[in-house]
Amino acid sequence: MKITIHRGTDQIGGCVTEYEYKGWRLFVDYGEQLPGTPETSLHVEGLTHGDLSRSALLITHYHGDHVGRIVELPEELPIFIGNIAKAILEGLSEHLGHIDDKQKALNTRLKSVNTFLPGQLFKWGEFKIMPIIMDHSAFDAYAFRIEAGRLKVFHTGDFRTHGFRSGKLSEVIKKYVGKVDYMVCEATNVRRTANNIKSEHELQKEFIQAFTENKYNVVYLSSTNIDRLFGLYHAALKAKRPFYVDSYQKKIMNIVAGRDTIWGKSRLYRYKEGREPKVLHSDGDNFRVNEKFVDFLSDRGYVIIARAGEKFDDLLSHIPAEGRITYLSMWDGYLDKSKAAYSPALAKSVGSNYEYFHTSGHCDMESLENLVEMLRPKAIIPFHTDSPKTFAELFSDRYQVLTMKDGDTFRLSSARASIRKRS
Ligand SMILES: [Zn+2]
Numbered sequence: 001m002k003i004t005i006h007r008g009t010d011q012i013g014g015c016v017t018e019y020e021y022k023g024w025r026l027f028v029d030y031g032e033q034l035p036g037t038p039e040t041s042l043h044v045e046g047l048t049h050g051d052l053s054r055s056a057l058l059i060t061h062y063h064g065d066h067v068g069r070i071v072e073l074p075e076e077l078p079i080f081i082g083n084i085a086k087a088i089l090e091g092l093s094e095h096l097g098h099i100d101d102k103q104k105a106l107n108t109r110l111k112s113v114n115t116f117l118p119g120q121l122f123k124w125g126e127f128k129i130m131p132i133i134m135d136h137s138a139f140d141a142y143a144f145r146i147e148a149g150r151l152k153v154f155h156t157g158d159f160r161t162h163g164f165r166s167g168k169l170s171e172v173i174k175k176y177v178g179k180v181d182y183m184v185c186e187a188t189n190v191r192r193t194a195n196n197i198k199s200e201h202e203l204q205k206e207f208i209q210a211f212t213e214n215k216y217n218v219v220y221l222s223s224t225n226i227d228r229l230f231g232l233y234h235a236a237l238k239a240k241r242p243f244y245v246d247s248y249q250k251k252i253m254n255i256v257a258g259r260d261t262i263w264g265k266s267r268l269y270r271y272k273e274g275r276e277p278k279v280l281h282s283d284g285d286n287f288r289v290n291e292k293f294v295d296f297l298s299d300r301g302y303v304i305i306a307r308a309g310e311k312f313d314d315l316l317s318h319i320p321a322e323g324r325i326t327y328l329s330m331w332d333g334y335l336d337k338s339k340a341a342y343s344p345a346l347a348k349s350v351g352s353n354y355e356y357f358h359t360s361g362h363c364d365m366e367s368l369e370n371l372v373e374m375l376r377p378k379a380i381i382p383f384h385t386d387s388p389k390t391f392a393e394l395f396s397d398r399y400q401v402l403t404m405k406d407g408d409t410f411r412l413s414s415a416r417a418s419i420r421k422r423s
């Protein structure tokens with residue numbers, strides 16, 4: 001088996017990996033590069049052009065840096081994504097499709113995308129693929145155990161070990177993966193130390209306390225950060241505050257709450273009977289606000305899940321606000337003018353007076369090492385990182401670390417391997 005990382009050896013977004021065996025090609029992810037990164041265009045035989053009859057593309061999860069550019073790929077290329085991830089992505093692209101042509105095209109492309117389920121092995125030509133569910137800030141996110149010939153590779157996707165569902169990771173690895181020959185590993189947080197990564201549980205506790213102490217609460221978070229969203233829903237219930245979302249957000253929550261899957265059975269994704277999230281009703285371009293609603297809010301308080309834009313700005317200007325706390329529950333780089341990801345719309349809606357309640361969707365390096373210990377790979381290939389060098393410095397005294405360059409092809413084998421530059 002050979003591996004080529006077409007993009008992502010020294011950047012976080014837009015990773016594209018290829019596994020090749022006996023003429024069969026398995027690609028993983030095809031998304032956007034992060035804002036501010038010099039754009040690299042890909043021209044890959046068997047993916048963007050050429051003979052596609054023995055090619056397929058696997059998508060680890062629905063974040064834009066992993067799936068955002070699939071519309072540019074030839075229509076005959078088979079694409080595979082997690083079952084619920086597809087439903088969420090359909091909901092998202094349908095919602096945004098009214099204002100964004102790229103999302104509209106994505107919504108159309110999704111109709112022909114195939115799905116897989118966690119723990120259910122499937123084959124593509126010479127490859128055997130086992131989807132392993134991982135905890136991440138995207139729901140239904142996967143790592144893959146990829147086998148061909150006598151080799152076994154673990155491709156991590158994006159993941160963390162401090163989420164609500166992370167406790168099951170070692171059990172899942174033992175049952176579905178075991179030891180592997182190679183680990184192709186995301187290393188987003190390579191330059192962060194473990195002690196500044198808060199667990200999703202700790203964060204939820206802080207929210208419960210804050211919602212209890214403060215009557216009026218507005219939280220800005222990514223509408224597809226499902227675990228956070230359900231965590232906030234339960235936090236509001238515990239604090240006895242009415243929990244409000246708009247109809248789009250409710251639809252996304254229902255996709256997860258309504259599915260009878262292994263994760264769906266978790267209490268986190270269940271609505272308490274008679275206490276479903278309340279839906280903010282629209283009246284033309286704005287939300288409907290009447291006297292009864294205002295009276296109810298001033299009596300009970302609220303937790304409102306808001307998004308950037310005039311619709312929520314208008315709502316918030318018409319409801320009780322004395323002592324209101326605004327929480328930013330997503331990466332604060334969006335509010336940092338010096339960053340390429342800066343969002344003027346979000347900055348306008350959130351304002352300057354907010355509390356930062358957030359934790360990373362990626363694991364720290366200590367936890368990553370625990371996973372390495374379980375998998376016992378011959379070598380680790382870091383990617384989805386802006387500092388492969390730091391990764392090598394951290395791990396190479398204990399493990400063999402292969403730092404590749406974009407476009408390099410490496411022959412995975414039990415013998416000592418060499419990196420061959422692609423012409
Ligand atoms: Zn991600």
Ligand SMILES: [Zn+2]
Nearest residue numbers: 012063065158
């Ligand atoms: Zn990512």
